Amino acid sequence: MNLPATPGAVIAVLNCGSSSIKFALFDAGGAELPRQAWWGGKVQGIGSAQPRLQTQDGLDRALALGGDEPYHDALAVIREAIRARLGEVPVLAVAHRVVHGGAHHAAPLRVDAAVLAELRGYIPLAPLHQPFALEAMEVLLQQRPDLPQVACFDTAFHHSLPLVEQLLPLPYAAYERGLRRYGFHGLSYEYQSLVLPERHGELAGGRCIVAHLGSGASLCAMRGLRSVATTMGFSALDGLMMGTRCGALDPGALLYLMEVEGLDVHEAGHMLYHESGLLGVSGQSADPRALIAREAEDPRCAAALALFVRRIVREIGALVAVLGGLDLLVFTAGIGEHQAEVRRRIVAELGFLHLGLDDTANAANAAVISSAGSAVRVAVEPTNEEWVAARHARALVRP
Template sequence: MIDAVLVLNAGSSSLKFALYERDGLALLCRGGISEIGRAGKVKTSGPRAAGLTAGGAPPTGADRDAVTRWLVSAIRRLDGVTLAAAGHRVVHGGARFSAPVRIDPAVMAELETLIPLAPNHQQHNLAAIAAVEAAWPGLPQVACFDTAFHRTLPRLAQLFPLPRELTEQGIIRYGFHGLSYEYIAGLLPDLLGTRASGRVIVAHLGSGASLCAMANRASIATTMGFTALDGLMMGTRCGAIDPGIVLYLLNQRTMSPAAVDDLLNTRSGLLGVSGSSSDVHVLEESTDPHAAEALELFAYRVVREAGSLVAALGGLDAFVFTAGIGEHSARLRRMICQGMAWAGLQLDAGRNDRAEGRISRDGSPVDILVVPTDEELPIARSLERLIGGDASQQGDTG
């Protein structure tokens, strides 16, 4: 019998998952369920993927709770596999949670108070935890936080120039995408040798996008702030803008707070500037000049923010591209590297087009890498550290 651990990353209409063998964390299967509430499409891969879907797909129109119950039931049916624990990506850990934590009612209650800081993510993360508890009562569960990696930020990097009482109430820079950055940081010694402990910028560029400046493989500056709306231009999020624009929209355009929230989070970014799509591949194939301008603005904003991180680091030894756009868009990588040439980035065009692991020219002062990220594996590792030997005693209570 194989003891396994389940990792879940829940969104508003999707559920990503990975199942690992506890002994050595060998991957049993991974996948995602999209269009939750509508078609409920399932994609899986890995040696146990076929067994997972042998009993059929989730019911059409099933909500997130029903989909989560389906997944847990499917894992129960896997021959020779028993589930020992579940781990969850939770976007916001606030000021208190600087490391993964075993979930109990008190932890859940505190995490619920953070929903306003990540309204598009946190509630879905917590709902998945509740759904697993309902489907498998007593199963050990662990929360791993996207904010935790950035708790190493120096105090000045955390502060906003606001009245001190607001800072003391927790209005500080938290940063996000920490699980991705944790995974990349763990790979850097093999990829960069002694430079791994030097001055590194990691660019997590996907539908959500941010940059992280690392020194000694720890976060010292990052572009996202109090919420995941700050920093870079993203797929549908605006990133950093003049806060006076928000006041103008509220006071002069008489938009409601909900309408402004929708504008900044779901109708801006690549989608808003192009007027057509948030998908980089679609924009790259388009002949519409607005699509080209959206891509140019995306690259420009990355270059501007990266310049500020070079200043925070005092120089640059390596630049790492990761996540969907970073891994797959040679065009945007080229535009960003051209804009960062002043900082020592020298791109090899052929290597970039082939998306090789190292895309910098030989002799480039700055190493440029393309590294696929994995936000699930750090959660599985944290599960093992926190659950230890007691998970096997929980058994299947369903």
């Protein structure tokens, strides 16, 4: 790495999921916060028989998280690893990616006991992530009450949505109670709003759709670098088909599963979050790469891929209609950044927009993958949610 061996101070970022915790340290000792993390890693396999600590400098170590609270144990491992790496270098703040900030939080905020209690109310809306971020905050509040913590919300970027994009077609009283479309992946989209003008100039401020395609997936339509429409709504189940999540679903199908097939609310929730999407349709994998390798001999793998692409294409078409056209299409996140074949299939079905793909550039995951004659620029831009969170935390704690 071409970063200082010993920063003057750091901002730590935690991104907590149900079975993994990613962490990153950003050098906060200079005038500008570097976009590349100074150091970081992850603990994965929490709750499994083989948890591991992996860091970006090559450490890969098996862990023993055999207690009653393996998540607490994993956080303790990360604290010790950071302490050993930093020595006397101070941590100015810890930034947390928090999936849901509700209707009121349009900006990051400092965490205290009252904030923590409020955010617990959003756990049912983001059960895969929300409780684990809050658990990390609670542990740190108990053990290091002097250390500033900052909650950075994935919903905040979408507070620019117009009312027509917030409303659900339910009785209006439901909206007043907080049942509305929130939108997610906001830290990723916020990063794109900052970096795309650097790469694409004025084009980025026009009619832009960003496709955040990973194990979770969504689209965001931006105009003037602000969110004007997005595919995820009230919860992180909505919109696109995902790795194990269903995406948009006829509510009548859910009623049928519960009323006729007898699923209770917990069983239905588990199906929609963990047993659907690419994994559910294919019966094989949530990873498109594995499905592409098997699709020639397995019709279900082929069907899962076709449905995944079709749902993305359908939603892009809907967002193009909202924007009144399209100037820039951007792929980001794990699938969007690295899986050229998925991008190729999506662009091929968008031929009505006169998109053209440069196959060589696409295979290389280049920054611009559209052909010279394409009517719409197609780009690949790696996301950087951790830097966005660190940037917000530094701004809140800087004297």
